[in-house]
Amino acid sequence: MKYLIGGCIIVLSLIGCSTPAQDQNTLAEQCPGIRSDESIKTTIDIKKAGLYLIYRDYLQNNPDMRGKIVFDFSITPEGLMEDVSIANTEFDNAEFNQAIKERFMQIRFHALDVCRRTLSYTFYFMSTP
Numbered sequence: 001m002k003y004l005i006g007g008c009i010i011v012l013s014l015i016g017c018s019t020p021a022q023d024q025n026t027l028a029e030q031c032p033g034i035r036s037d038e039s040i041k042t043t044i045d046i047k048k049a050g051l052y053l054i055y056r057d058y059l060q061n062n063p064d065m066r067g068k069i070v071f072d073f074s075i076t077p078e079g080l081m082e083d084v085s086i087a088n089t090e091f092d093n094a095e096f097n098q099a100i101k102e103r104f105m106q107i108r109f110h111a112l113d114v115c116r117r118t119l120s121y122t123f124y125f126m127s128t129p
Contacts, residue, residue, distance in 0.1 A: 031115035035075055040109070044121065047107045054099050055125045066126045067091050069100055074118045079109035087120060 059065055067090030074082045084105045089097050100123075 033112070033114040035109070035112060035114045035117045040075070040117070040119070040121075043109050044107060048123075050103045050106070051100055051123060054096070054103055058093070058096050059127055062093075063127060065091070065093075065096075068122055068124045069097065070120055070122045071101070071104055072118075072120050073104075074116050075109055076116055077112060077114050079111045081105055081107060081109075082116075083118075 055065075068088070069086060069091065070088040071084060072087045073084040076082055081104075084101065086097055086101055091097055
């Protein structure tokens, strides 16, 4: 998904999903359901404006700033994000990376009767002329 917001492009990509590392039969018996890729994408899409605002602020000091950040994280059945880490970043700015991570961690999902879901999500940040 690609979004043009106020002269900046944010591309979102769900790059990998996995259920907890358990035998599939055991998982099927214990798990009432799995949070869908579409519901995850929709929730992140709705909340991405906060990430854009941080990026836009950093662009003022570095107009050529662009790149991607990949997050690994889990979503609990209650809709909370846990074990959030930056798996990869192209930004050589620890302060920016931390600000984006902290804002990303604030995203909340709807509580559902599902198993915990572990996945990776990529954000591409690009300014446009």
